[in-house]
Every structure is written in structure tokens, then in C-alpha cells.
Amino acid sequence: MKKIINAPEKALPEALEGFTTCHGHMVRYDAAARTVLRRERKKDGRVALVSGGGSGHEPMHIGYVGRGMLDAACTGQIFTSPTPDQMLAAADAVETGGGVIFIVKNYAGDIMNFEMAVEMHHGRAMIVITDDDVALENSMCASGQGNRGVAGTLVVEKIAGAAAERGYGIDRCVEIAQQTNAATGSMAVALSSCVVPAAGTPNFLLGEDEMELGVGIHGEAGRERIKARSADDLAELFVDSILERIGTAKDDPLLLMCNGLGGSPPIELYILYNSARKILTSRGYRVERSLIGTFCSALEMAGASITLTKLDMGLLNLWDDPVETPVLRWA
């Protein structure tokens, strides 16, 4: 294991301290609750949004805390759920009377803990589960059902965050978040594995000419172990699989995101984005909004994912609303 760290047990607290110090004008860090909070409290009566999950996927979710997106992100140990106590503390810290929505990626441990937090929370709290990974049916980590939640969670957080910022009520915000999740699909490929610092060894192995198609963001097995393929071939597989989930109507504007898994450089993400976009436009789809970058990583795993969201005009307007976070930022 070769990483830029001090000691495995210090990696997470030091990373969080670095991140929150760098972005201290937007976020603050509650070290006791290992939670990143929006610096400025939301207006009274607005719905508060809390997300969280295992670490190792940076900048998800800590990079999305700020005006127009999340109010708090609870961080678990690497690839491990945060605890109900953390979630409860976060909800108490950000609640201003409009209720709290927990946005949770579909993993058994996360859901169990967030459900406990909902039960323990004194005010109104609801859960929205994201399950955008189309690689496998019932791909959910550990025991459980449905698809994994991956990079598309960012889109749900942005759009629900805009709805909350506008002052929509909790039921409407939940409905919009669920609609966004249903309109979103993602699929990834790994070119290398990753090493959890506390373990010290790769969590799977890939041959020099192999790729893991449909890999999960913790290195979970994907749909197939394949011989290395071209960006065009990968993009076509991704687009076809995602459109199966979100539907193939060509009237709705699409959001296209190309996400790096941590070890793949910008130039390769630009190429994969280009392949996906050309396939979509050649089939008559309209790519109206785009993101390229490392938004949901799997430690240092080389690889990338494609996410598509079918935006109707309502979702498109919410996407375009101002946002001011460490990673997404527009006026």
C-alpha cells in the first residue's frame, strides 16, 4: 500500500480537517460528530437536508454541503456507515422547523442506521433512498434489495437542495428527490482496484488487460469481468443500460455526468464524456447539462462512471438554481 497519508487510523480525521479548513468560508466541522455542516444556518422553516455514508468517496458528500444543496454530511469510517448518533446530532444541528430529509445511498448498513435516526429524532424526518446504479439488479451491499446508490446521488442532492432552498414543504421536497432518483441511472467501470488503508491490500485484483464492468464504489463485483474495451464501447454499454432504467423518450433534456473513481485523470474523463455525448446526440437525445470531474470516488480506484438524468422543465430549473458548495458552484 502506497498512499499520501500519515497513519491509516489518522487518514479520515486528517482529511476532514484539511477539507473543512480549506473550505472554511462555506462549511464547518463538528469533529465530535465527524460531520461537515453548512456554515450559515438555513432560514427558519426551511427543510433541512442531511446526507452521509462511508468515507472514501470524496468529495461525496462533504463537497456538497452549502447553500442550495446539503445542510450536513455525516462521515463514517472508510466504506463504513456513520452511526445513528451522528445522524441525530446532524439533524438537531440543522433543523429549523421545516423537518429533515435524510438522503441515503442504498446500502443495508446506511439504511438501518438512518432509519434508527429517524425513529430517534424528535421532529419530522423522512428518508429518500438513492439506487441509481444500473449495473446489476439487487446489487445492494450486504443483505438487502435493489440497486446500489452511486454518483447519481449528487443529482438528487442538488435538485432536492434547490427545492428546500426555495421553501418547498417536506413532502414536496421528498417527492422531487424521489422523482429525480427515478430519472437517474449510473454505471461504472474499474481499471484497477483500491486499498482500504486499514486493510492494506487491494479488495480485488484485475489483470493487466482486464476491466470490471459495472463495478461498485467499494469494489463490489460488477456485471462482468471483461477484456479492456474502448471508451466508445464502454460508453455505449453504459448509455444502453442507463436508458433501460430511465426510459428512452427523446423530448426531455438530459444531464450527462462523467465521474472519475479517484485514480483516472481528467483527460480520460473528457474522452469518456465525449463518447457518451456523441452516442446520445447521434440517437437524437438532447444533452442540456453536463458535469465532468471526480464527484464520487472509490479511494484511488482507476475507472469512471457515466450518469444520466432525464430532466423535465421543473427539474431542469431546480438544477439551474444557484448553488454554493466546495464542489458545485454557480449563480
Add this chain to the structure above:
Amino acid sequence: MKKIINAPEKALPEALEGFTTCHGHMVRYDAAARTVLRRERKKDGRVALVSGGGSGHEPMHIGYVGRGMLDAACTGQIFTSPTPDQMLAAADAVETGGGVIFIVKNYAGDIMNFEMAVEMHHGRAMIVITDDDVALENSMCASGQGNRGVAGTLVVEKIAGAAAERGYGIDRCVEIAQQTNAATGSMAVALSSCVVPAAGTPNFLLGEDEMELGVGIHGEAGRERIKARSADDLAELFVDSILERIGTAKDDPLLLMCNGLGGSPPIELYILYNSARKILTSRGYRVERSLIGTFCSALEMAGASITLTKLDMGLLNLWDDPVETPVLRWA
């Protein structure tokens, strides 16, 4: 070689097409000149800024084209200088009567070609050379003198871009750019090599427990091949070496940038940033501005660099001026 590409010879044009399509509201792509241009022409009489260099360092320089920073970025083949013809076409495209400044990283090929472009250009054109890499004296690529230009070039481009946007004359803009370069130092470490697509094999080899201290952004040998060290040790080495260049006065506010080389994930960059920041503050320095991210890559090389700029109040204000590019964006 395992990469997300189609064919080595198509990697660069496809990446540029993807990048410019994604960011089409800010930039446009002149495919014939392989140059990325600011979408909106600058006001008449303002100084125009053109940068460029070999590709493989994305998002440098294409990610810094836009309002308040560069007017054009010429892209060479991977790790190869663009040609004087490209630079001349870029200068002609963006010149609005205030003259053109070429910002050039200190590599022999780039300088030779940009100097030819200055000679061939009909209007007034000047060159600013960046040489922020403190790893080695006379580390310049190929034959030549002085230090390599690396990630700190971003700081020069931002501050000179703000000066040009304010309407400062060309001589003053050049002076500010040179002052910024002199106040900036950088140093990098590699944890892995990288593979130029057309070559297909790594351009150097590192053992499982080795790091290349002071590596160049094309994989040039650094100061020393070392056994793997902690983030704190690396940060201290970087900070000491950089302060030797930029001076150690504690009154000036510092800009601290932690830059990924392409294959290192956000979590490791946060840790290295944190180490550098703690060392600086423990010695009484004031870190007033910060950046963490992949700003100047070396293809998929794992590793990172630290850059420090000593900002006086004038440079700090220019840094804070609005900027609207694909990568740097604030109002």
C-alpha cells in the same frame, strides 16, 4: 497500458472535443488550431492572455480559459509543445488592441516556439515565463536553464488575468505576472509513473515502497528516489524547499494549493493539504487562500504537489477578483 481511450492518436482531439462541448457556454474550440478560446471576446483595448503547452496536464491550461483568466490555451500533443502557428492564430483571435501576453512554462521547446510566435505576431506581444518548481536548480526540460514551470502557473494566470480584466496596460500586467511567479514555489512527489498513450509503456519505474521526490510533470527525475514517507514528512520537505525560494517573511498572506498529479484521489489531497497547513500555521504563517484539487496533472501519475504563493495586498485583491472558467469560478 490500460486507459479509457479509443486509440492513442485520437485521445487528444477527443478529449478536447469532450471538454469544450461540456463547457460550451464559456469556451469554444478551434479544432484546426487545436486551441481553446474564450467564448466571449474581451473588451476592446484590454490585454489578451494566451497560454499553452503540451497536453497531458489537464485541466491546465484549457480549464483556465474564461472571464478573468486566459483568453486562449494552445494545446500541443501529449508532453509536446504546441507550434508557433497555433500560438500566432490564438493571438490573432483574441487580440483586441491591448497587446498579447504569452504565459509559458519554462521548457525549452515551449519557449523556442512562443518566442517565434512573438516575432511573427504583427501587434505587441510579450512573454512571461513561469519557473515555480523548486525541486532542482536547472531542472528545465531538455537543454535550457532555470527551473521547470508547474502547477504554480495557475496562480500567475489567475492574477495576470485579473489585472488584464481590470484594464491594466501590458507592461503592468507583465510586471504583475512576473512578481507573482517570483512569489510562487511548487514541489511534487510521484507514487507511480505515467504512460504516454503513443509510447504505451511507463516513462519511469518505481518500486512498491518508493517515491520520486521532486518529480517533474512529465515524469522527469526529481531530487531523490526515496523510500515512501508520511504526508507530514513530505509536506515539511515541500514547505521548506518552497520557502527558500519565496522568502520567509511572515507578514504576507499565503495562498496554499495542494494539487493532484492525476492518479491520487481527493482524500489523499485533503491529507497533504492538512499537513502543509498545520506546518505553516505552527510556524506563524497565515494561510489566507486555499485550493485543493487536480489542477495540473501528469496523465494518470499518482502523486501530488504543494504550491505556495506569497500574496501582498495587491496580489490578494487580484486573486479575489471574479473569475469564470471551467475550473476556477467565483464572483
